[in-house]
Amino acid sequence: MLRLTDRGLYCEAADLYVDPWQPVDRAVITHAHGDHARWGSKRYLASREGGRVLRTRLGEEASIELVEFGESRTIDGVSITLVPAGHILGSAQVRLEHRGEVWVVSGDYKTEPDPTCTPFEPVRCHTFITESTFGLPIYRWCAQEETFADLRAWWRDNAIEGRASLVYAYALGKAQRILAGVAGADIGPVYTHGAVERLTADYRESGIRLAATTAVATLPKGTSFAGSLIVAPPSAAGSPWLRRFGDVSTAFASGWMQVRGARRRRALDRGFVLSDHVDWPALLAAIDATGAEDVWVTHGYRDQVVRFLAERGLNARSVASHWEGENDEQPAVADESALA
Amino acid sequence: MKQFARLYSAIDSTTSTNAKVAAMADYFASAEPADAAWAVYFLSGGRPKRLIPVRRIAGWAMEEAQVPDWLFDECYHAVGDLAETIALLLPSGDGANGADALSLHGWVERRLLPLATMTEEEQRAAVLAAWRALAGTERYLWNKLITGSFRVGVSEQLVARALAKASGIDEGVIAHRLGGHWTPTAENFSALVAADSRDADVSRPFPFYLAYALEGELESLGEAREWQAEWKWDGIRAQIIRRDGRTYIWTRGGELVTDRYPELVDAGDHLPDGAVIDGEIMPWKNGALPFAQLQRRIGRKTLGPKILAEVPVVLVAYDLLELNGRDVRTMPLAERRAELARIVEAAALSCAFVLSPVVPLVDWDDARRAHADARTRRAEGLMLKRLDSEYGVGRRKGSWWKWKVQPYSVDAVMVYAQPGHGRRALLHTDYTFALKEGDALVPFAKAYSGLTDAEIRALDSWIRRHTIDRFGPVRQVEPVQVFELHFEGIQKSPRHKSGVAVRFPRIARWRTDKTADDADTMDALRAMLEAPV
Numbered sequence: 095m096l097r098l099t100d101r102g103l104y105c106e107a108a109d110l111y112v113d114p115w116q117p118v119d120r121a122v123i124t125h126a127h128g129d130h131a132r133w134g135s136k137r138y139l140a141s142r143e144g145g146r147v148l149r150t151r152l153g154e155e156a157s158i159e160l161v162e163f164g165e166s167r168t169i170d171g172v173s174i175t176l177v178p179a180g181h182i183l184g185s186a187q188v189r190l191e192h193r194g195e196v197w198v199v200s201g202d203y204k205t206e207p208d209p210t211c212t213p214f215e216p217v218r219c220h221t222f223i224t225e226s227t228f229g230l231p232i233y234r235w236c237a238q239e240e241t242f243a244d245l246r247a248w249w250r251d252n253a254i255e256g257r258a259s260l261v262y263a264y265a266l267g268k269a270q271r272i273l274a275g276v277a278g279a280d281i282g283p284v285y286t287h288g289a290v291e292r293l294t295a296d297y298r299e300s301g302i303r304l305a306a307t308t309a310v311a312t313l314p315k316g317t318s319f320a321g322s323l324i325v326a327p328p329s330a331a332g333s334p335w336l337r338r339f340g341d342v343s344t345a346f347a348s349g350w351m352q353v354r355g356a357r358r359r360r361a362l363d364r365g366f367v368l369s370d371h372v373d374w375p376a377l378l379a380a381i382d383a384t385g386a387e388d389v390w391v392t393h394g395y396r397d398q399v400v401r402f403l404a405e406r407g408l409n410a411r412s413v414a415s416h417w418e419g420e421n422d423e424q425p426a427v428a429d430e431s432a433l434a
Numbered sequence: 435m436k437q438f439a440r441l442y443s444a445i446d447s448t449t450s451t452n453a454k455v456a457a458m459a460d461y462f463a464s465a466e467p468a469d470a471a472w473a474v475y476f477l478s479g480g481r482p483k484r485l486i487p488v489r490r491i492a493g494w495a496m497e498e499a500q501v502p503d504w505l506f507d508e509c510y511h512a513v514g515d516l517a518e519t520i521a522l523l524l525p526s527g528d529g530a531n532g533a534d535a536l537s538l539h540g541w542v543e544r545r546l547l548p549l550a551t552m553t554e555e556e557q558r559a560a561v562l563a564a565w566r567a568l569a570g571t572e573r574y575l576w577n578k579l580i581t582g583s584f585r586v587g588v589s590e591q592l593v594a595r596a597l598a599k600a601s602g603i604d605e606g607v608i609a610h611r612l613g614g615h616w617t618p619t620a621e622n623f624s625a626l627v628a629a630d631s632r633d634a635d636v637s638r639p640f641p642f643y644l645a646y647a648l649e650g651e652l653e654s655l656g657e658a659r660e661w662q663a664e665w666k667w668d669g670i671r672a673q674i675i676r677r678d679g680r681t682y683i684w685t686r687g688g689e690l691v692t693d694r695y696p697e698l699v700d701a702g703d704h705l706p707d708g709a710v711i712d713g714e715i716m717p718w719k720n721g722a723l724p725f726a727q728l729q730r731r732i733g734r735k736t737l738g739p740k741i742l743a744e745v746p747v748v749l750v751a752y753d754l755l756e757l758n759g760r761d762v763r764t765m766p767l768a769e770r771r772a773e774l775a776r777i778v779e780a781a782a783l784s785c786a787f788v789l790s791p792v793v794p795l796v797d798w799d800d801a802r803r804a805h806a807d808a809r810t811r812r813a814e815g816l817m818l819k820r821l822d823s824e825y826g827v828g829r830r831k832g833s834w835w836k837w838k839v840q841p842y843s844v845d846a847v848m849v850y851a852q853p854g855h856g857r858r859a860l861l862h863t864d865y866t867f868a869l870k871e872g873d874a875l876v877p878f879a880k881a882y883s884g885l886t887d888a889e890i891r892a893l894d895s896w897i898r899r900h901t902i903d904r905f906g907p908v909r910q911v912e913p914v915q916v917f918e919l920h921f922e923g924i925q926k927s928p929r930h931k932s933g934v935a936v937r938f939p940r941i942a943r944w945r946t947d948k949t950a951d952d953a954d955t956m957d958a959l960r961a962m963l964e965a966p967v
Contacts (some may be wrong), residue, residue, distance in 0.1 A: 142471035231501050232509045236570075253702050353516050354446070354524065354574075356860055361449055405502065 095172075095197045095221070098413055103199060103223070105190060108172035110139075112188050114201045115415075122174065124201025125185035126151045126266060129228075139167070141176045143212060144184015145243045148294045161211060179203035180214030180371050182267030183297055189217055198275055198384060199223045200292050204369065206238060209274045210267075210302050216383035223413065224381060226394035227371040228349050230337065235349070235373045244276040248345065248364055249281050253321035258342040262362075263329040266290040267370050268347055270297045272325060273304040282321035285310045287335070289327050333361070349373070381408075437465060439571040445586055447847040453587055453611075458524040458596030462627075468539040471623035474597070478590040478612065479688070482542075484582030486557055491581060493557055495520040498565065499606060511907040515579030526569050536937055539620075546579055562921045590688070591828065601611040601627035602906040609641060609827075615690060636677040639684040639764070640710060640755050640763065643826045645817065645834035652798040654832035655818065655835070662767060662821050663793040663801050665813035666836055667750055668725050668922070669716035674698060674749055676705040683715075697786045698749055701895060704781035708759030711774065712825070713790065721778050725937065726925050731742075748788045751778050763825035770825070801837075808839050814922060815839045841920035842936070842962055843870065844954040845945055849877055849916045851897045852908045861894045862909065865941075867919060869932075871956040875913055877930035878959065879921065884941030893944070919942050924962050934959060 096103050102114035110120040117134030124130050126148045131140075133195065135150060140148050142160040157239065161167060163186065163263055165176045172194070176186035181202040187374045188199040198219040203282055205214045249259045263269040271288045276284065284307045286294060293308040298304060310324065330336065349369025350356045357365035381403070388409045391399045396412045403410035444457035458477065461471050488527070496506050501523060536544070545564060552859075564576050565769045578584035594612060598605040611626050615637065626746060652749045655661060670687040681702025683692045692699060694900040717723035723745065731737065754774040755763050762770060765776075768950035771792075793804040793816065805816050815838035854863035862881050868875035873892035884894065896915070900952050903910040923937035 230509050230512055231499060231505065232513055232519060234522070235524070236526070353513050353860070354518055355855075357447075359860070363447055365447075395508070395512075398505060401503060402502075 095192055095196060096199070096223070102415075103413075106270065107192050108174065108190075109171040110169065110172075112176075119254075120169075122176075122188050123148065124179065124188060124199065125182055127182070127202070127264075129287055140184045141172070141184045142347070143176075143178075143300065144182075144186075145371065146300050147293060150292065150296055152261060154261055166371065177215050177217050178219075179210035180205060180208060180211060183211045183270070183300060183302065185211060185391060187215075187217060189219065197221045197223070198386075200225055200314075200380075202227070202371055203380070204372050205380055208370070209273055210270045210297060210304075218385045220386060221388040221390065222381060222384040222392040223392060223401075224377070224388035225371065226377065226396045226399040228373055229377055229391070229395035229399040231353055231374045232374045233349060233354075233369075234375060235367060235369060238275075238368065241347075243345070244278050245272070245345070245366050246281065248274060248343070249276070249323050252343045253282050256320045256341065258319035258322050258324060258339045260321035260324040260326060260336070260339060260344045261326045261366070262340050262344070262346045263290075263348075263368075264328055266293050268368065269325050269327070270294055270302065270304055270418060271368070271370070272347060272401050273307060274302070275302065276323065277305040279305070282306065283324060285313070285319070285322050285324045287330055289326075289329075290325050294402075295402045310335075347419070435536055435538050435541045435568075435572055435576075437461065438469065438662075439465035439575055440942050441473065442575060442586060445570050451592065451892040455592055455596045455599060456854060458588070458593065459599040462597055462600035466539070466620070470539050471620055472542050473658075474593060474612070474623065474626070475616070475618035477586060477588055478616075479585065480618070481582050482547065482579070483625075485546070485551075485580055486561070486631065488581050488649050490554070490557075491561065491577075492516065492520065494561060495523060495565075498562060499523045499525065507804055507906070511853060514853060514860070516572055517581050520565075520577050521570075523573040524565055524573070541576070542579070546576075547828075548937050548966075549580065559909045560574070561647050563928075575735070579721065597627060603627055603629065610638065613928045614923075625691050636676060636680070637684075637690065639673040639681040640712075640761075641726040641827045642671060642673070642686045642712065643753075643834065644829040646829060647816065648835040648837040652801055655939065658795040658798045658801065659793060660817045660821055662771070663795050663804060664752065664790045664817045664819070665793070665808065665811060666721065666815040666817045666838065667714040667716055667726060667764050667790075667802075667813070669714040669722075669750070670679060672713060672715050673755070674702060674705075674711045674751070675700050676707060676709045679707060679712055684959065685715075694737070695747055696742070697746060701749075701781060701786035703842055705777060706758065706780075708756060709754070709777060711777070711787075712753040713749040713900060715747050715749040716746045718750075718764040718788070718790075724925055725923065726927075726935065727918050733940075748786050750788050750790045752790045753825055756776060766822045766824070767819055768821045771796060805837060805839065841922055841938075841942075842924060843918060843920050844959060845916050845952060845965065846879070846919050847875055847913045847919060847950045847953045848911060849913050850876055850910055851893075854882065861890055862897045865917075867917060867939075868913065869954055869956045869959055875950075876932050876958070878930070878934060879918060879919060879939040881917075881939045881941050884920075885944065887960065889944055897967040900936075915951050916945040916950060916953050918943040918945055924959070926963060931958065 096105050101111060101116040103112045109331050110122055111118045113130040114121050114123050115123055115132055119136045121135040121138050123138055123140040126144055131148060131151055138156060138158045140158060140160060142162050147238055161176055163176055163178050166173045173191040173272050175189040175190055179185040179187045179201050181204055181312045185201060187201060196212040196219040198217050199221060202225050203214050207213055252259045257296040284305050286307045286309050288309055288311055294304060333427045343363045345364035345366055346360060347368040349371060351367045352366030372411055389403055390411050390413045392413050395413045400412045441461045445454045447481060448454060451600055479691050496503055508521055510516060510519045549560060568576055577742045594605050594609040597608045673684050675682040679698050683695055683698055685691055703918050717728040727745045731741055734741060751774055754770045757773055775789055781787050795801055818835045818837060820833040846869055849868045850862045850866035852864040866877050866880050868877045897909060897911050900912045901909040902912055919939050919943045921936040921939040925935050927935035
């Protein structure tokens with residue numbers, strides 16, 4: 095049904111690509127992160143839930159057709175359905191059915207609940223193409239309530255000391271998940287970097303409830319940041335943009351923060367383990383739930399996951415996605431690539 | 435244990451020295467003395483001997499987590515630390531059996547130290563119980579303790595500062611009380627922070643005085659005749675202490691090594707009581723032997739007559755810190771040196787003390803000539819000390835300088851890379867370098883340091899894209915990147931494929947202006963064996 099070409103995963107029967115990395119005639123997009131939703135294709139098919147965000151990413155000119163989750167489109171006998179992936183707002187798994195055979199491309203996904211997007215739904219299929227960003231058993235997420243409680247406690251402690259709290263989070267998805275997690279915390283004002291604010295507006299317009307925010311750029315000169323929470327993309331780290339905040343404690347919210355070396359290398363005050371990807375137990379459970387006998391594993395720890403699955407008797411295969419050359423095992427780069 | 439884990443996290447999560455000291459001071463002020471004692475011990479670098487072989491612990495973790503060994507290895511490569519890998523790998527503990535409520539000294543004395551006398555089966559049960567009871571940082575710390583690899587980013591000096599802050603006792607007094615073999619008990623902790631305790635352990639050394647590298651021209655130091663020049667020896671810096679009729683030898687690393695150097699202990703009998711000499715332990719036979727000879731001796735568990743005859747050591751005496759039981763560190767160097775000469779001469783029969791030779795300086799050109807000649811004497815440069823200087827504490831600028839010889843230098847090609855540990859675990863930071871031998875490249879040195887963080891990231895990215903083969907965590911890369919390597923010494927070595935061993939190799943520069951064809955040859959390296967630079 096699908097094969098890997100130098101433009102991406104290709105379905106010949108329907109002449110379409112899933113998250114292609116080169117311009118094509120028809121692209122089905124799982125979600126709006128820069129490495130999955132690339133510019134320049136003639137026609138895009140994506141979920142209605144993520145429509146607004148995708149529009150911001152691809153621009154006004156792009157020809158985007160939006161479909162509801164669960165609603166099927168048939169192209170040349172191939173039935174195409176988008177199913178919630180729970181990764182970020184609008185993120186979808188792509189289900190393809192042709193002559194009774196079902197394939198699912200997961201895109202990026204998590205199975206934990208997240209108030210900023212529709213939860214992941216498992217889909218039975220013959221072949222499952224899964225991500226493996228955190229496909230090692232060292233990645234086991236603690237309950238997100240604990241992480242948010244830690245984050246609020248950190249913010250409160252800083253506020254008492256008269257410090258600002260700056261948390262780095264991907265501008266699309268993670269930033270809004272944090273804004274949802276601190277809604278109603280009543281500790282101090284919440285400010286955002288411009289890249290975060292734009293996408294946060296898209297989220298609100300899509301009906302997601304988030305803490306009230308103000309873009310740093312719109313504040314009058316001389317505003318004190320003591321006691322505030324500032325949400326910025328990781329690319330802002332080390333930039334002159336930070337100078338205005340005065341006494342500031344810095345943190346990064348990411349699954350990579352699970353490993354002490356990754357926390358320390360960034361010289362941050364705190365690392366909050368908060369991921370929009372499945373951890374190891376959730377990855378195995380998700381694969382199990384599909385009932386698939388053939389599993390293709392893409393970006394992340396794919397060779398390791400493939401070997402593990404093979405030892406459990408599955409037909410597993412490692413699929414090299416185009417974008418990973420520079421970032422395999424390299425969070426410092428992978429993190430930022432999601433910002434585009 | 436919870437309180438100690440919080441302290442560990444507080445220290446570990448900040449880069450600010452003040453914040454670290456404040457966190458420790460808070461802990462010392464509020465913890466039970468028995469817990470605070472162990473905290474002092476661990477924070478100042480103390481660690482119980484490894485209690486269980488690491489592979490055995492890893493085996494239990496794999497069973498418990500139901501992870502095959504190859505996948506465990508992959509995890510270890512991603513994390514770069516065994517204790518942390520195990521802590522992350524195991525399913526979360528349930529806090530059962532109340533163990534997490536146990537205090538630090540309870541954990542150490544009732545759970546940790548008893549492991550030493552248990553059977554393997556009992557050890558397994560105890561370790562699994564601890565894993566199931568603990569989570570997060572506490573489980574990580576437990577693993578660090580049982581694998582004998584606990585460390586945290588504070589120096590003994592900072593611990594002393596925090597104790598001073600918490601107790602109001604002078605930092606210097608605390609530092610001296612902490613010197614030597616400090617045993618972590620509630621009584622000792624109370625004595626450590628007590629207002630008056632003149633219970634100085636007789637074996638206790640003084641803090642070593644260290645020199646900064648010389649900056650600028652010699653002339654900027656003033657008149658040459660106000661300075662004493664000595665060779666800078668490449669051995670083991672140590673203090674030999676003679677008190678109450680006994681001899682003790684402490685290294686700068688804070689290790690008591692008395693029984694490692696029987697010839698120095700014998701010589702100690704010739705010293706007057708109440709004397710402390712600072713010097714360098716050197717392998718010596720009518721002059722200095724290469725450091726590698728001393729390493730042969732350090733590596734042995736027992737010292738037989740053969741090795742003692744082949745690699746005898748002396749103490750090259752630099753300075754006198756205590757005389758007749760009196761601290762003389764504030765006397766001018768010239769006077770200390772005169773007393774030192776008298777004592778060493780009196781003990782001369784032993785042959786194990788050598789008064790550090792002084793290079794006579796009429797003007798600075800004498801120093802330059804000596805510096806150029808240093809390597810032929812197996813010295814690594816010159817030490818310059820003001821004749822009126824006192825023996826200070828720690829590293830200070832002004833009256834003592836070290837002036838090292840230029841290192842050896844070659845341009846070499848990177849051939850392998852692998853990820854580092856700890857902070858560098860996710861980046862390739864350990865590199866292997868090769869030199870040309872005809873058409874082949876012969877690996878001859880590994881180096882880990884010398885690049886900036888930005889260079890490391892750029893190189894890491896390059897390595898990932900130009901890997902030609904993989905052996906576990908090691909990547910063989912295209913042999914095109916050239917680096918200027920510096921090193922301090924060079925020796926023939928049958929154990930190395932290249933036939934030579936270099937000392938302290940490090941990266942001086944990434945030579946992006948050079949190609950592999952411009953790299954040096956093995957012949958050029960071998961030539962350095964004969965002709966010191």
